Amino acid sequence: MGSDFTINMNEYLPLRDLVFNTLRQAILKGELKPGERLMEIQLAEKLGVSRTPIREAIRKLELEGLVLMIPRRGAEVAKISHKSLQDVLEVRGALEELATDLACQRITDEQLTALRDAENHFKAVVERGTEMEIAEADEAYHDIIYHATGNQRLIQMINNLREQMYRYRLEYIKDEAQRGTLISEHEKILEAIRIRDIIRAKALMKEHIDNQEMTVSKNLNEAEERSRQAAGKR
Known part of the structure; x- marks a missing residue:
C-alpha cells in the first residue's frame, strides 16, 4: 500500500468521518486502486488512527459500493463495473x-x-x-x-x-x-x-x-480479457 494520501484534518468533523472521507477520496481519485486490499492495520498506521474508525469507514464504503467484502480475503476496493x-x-x-x-x-x-x-x-x-x-x-x-x-x-x-x-x-x-x-x-x-x-x-x-x-467501457473489456487470459495460464 504505497499510495501517498494522508488524513484530511477538520476540527469540525469527528474522527470516523475524517477517516471515511479520506479513504473515499483516495478510492475515487485512484490513489487506492480497484482490487487493492484494504488492510485495517496498515491503514491505521498510515493515517495515525486506531483500527476502529478504519473498520467503520470500510463498512460505510461497502454500503456506497466502493468497497467489496471478499470471503477469506477481507475488504478490497471495488472494481469499476x-x-x-x-x-x-x-x-x-x-x-x-x-x-x-x-x-x-x-x-x-x-x-x-x-x-x-x-x-x-x-x-x-x-x-x-x-x-x-x-x-x-x-x-x-x-x-x-x-x-x-x-x-x-x-x-x-x-x-x-x-x-x-x-x-x-x-x-x-x-x-x-x-x-x-x-x-x-x-x-x-x-x-x-x-x-x-x-x-x-x-x-x-x-x-x-x-x-x-x-473509451472507459472498452478499457474495462480489455482489462477483463487480460485477467481471463492470465487466469487461463495458471
Missing part, C-alpha cells in the same frame, strides 16, 4: 447538456475569457502534468460552464455527483491516446458556446460524454 459507469455517465450527460444549453444563453464575456484560459491551461497540463493534474484541469474547464448557467440548484446537483464522476474522468484520462481528442472536444465546445449555438454545443457535449463512456 459497466453498470456503474453507465449509471453515472447517463446522469452526468443529462446535467452537462442542460448546463451547456443555459451557458450558451447566459455566459458573460469574463466567463468566456476564463473558459479560454482554462482550456489553454488544460492543454499545457496534458503536455507535462500527472493524470490527477489533467483530471483536475478538465474539471476546472467544466466548472466554468456550470457556473455560467447561473443556476445554483443545477450546480449543486452536479457537485453532488462530482466525486463519482471523478473516478471515471480519471480512468478516461489514463488512456493517453484520448488526450488529444479531449483537447479537440473542449475547443469545439468552447467555440459553440462563444457563438451561442445551443444545438451544436449540446450535441458536442453529448459526444464528449459518450466518448468517455465508450
